Amino acid sequence: MDAPVLTDRLILRPPEPADFPAFRAYFMSDRAQFTGGQPDPILAWNRFCVTLGHRIMRGYGVFTVLTRDSQTPIGAAGPFFPEGWPEPEIAWQLWDPRAEGKGYAHEAAQAARAHACATLGWQRPASLIAPDNTRSQALAQRLGCVHESDFAHPHFGILQLWRHPAP
Numbered sequence: 081m082d083a084p085v086l087t088d089r090l091i092l093r094p095p096e097p098a099d100f101p102a103f104r105a106y107f108m109s110d111r112a113q114f115t116g117g118q119p120d121p122i123l124a125w126n127r128f129c130v131t132l133g134h135r136i137m138r139g140y141g142v143f144t145v146l147t148r149d150s151q152t153p154i155g156a157a158g159p160f161f162p163e164g165w166p167e168p169e170i171a172w173q174l175w176d177p178r179a180e181g182k183g184y185a186h187e188a189a190q191a192a193r194a195h196a197c198a199t200l201g202w203q204r205p206a207s208l209i210a211p212d213n214t215r216s217q218a219l220a221q222r223l224g225c226v227h228e229s230d231f232a233h234p235h236f237g238i239l240q241l242w243r244h245p246a247p
Contacts, residue, residue: 084143095143143192166241204244
């Protein structure tokens with residue numbers, strides 16, 4: 081289940097401690113405004129440890145996304161089901177602003193969804209997106225998702241549940 085997932089341009093592999101600096105830079109920036117980010121290095125450390133620990137608790141988790149040519153971590157994508165979520169989801173983040181506008185998030189999310197359906201047996205996964213996160217909503221639409229309902233999370237507030245198409 082932890083084998084890397086390869087696309088034409090990307091490698092999705094389990095997160096490693098060496099990914100933390102890229103995650104920390106993302107989490108402490110305005111780019112993470114919709115994913116709980118804050119300018120707090122201790123909270124960034126804790127959130128990254130959640131990413132690592134999720135694999136132990138659930139047996140699966142998000143992958144670090146790297147470009148195949150540079151092997152540089154540019155984000156994360158994959159199956160995610162933290163405590164308090166209504167159901168498992170396909171999550172995605174682009175950590176590196178230089179990765180924007182190149183189709184990497186779409187490619188990574190497609191690969192993550194295919195992996196969750198083939199390996200974990202998910203039939204119609206969801207993605208939870210903040211109502212103001214129009215970029216993630218546009219990506220969800222491009223992936224063929226539809227806004228199905230809203231979910232009130234005690235920490236993150238209202239999140240939109242976007243349903244992926246069946247594989």
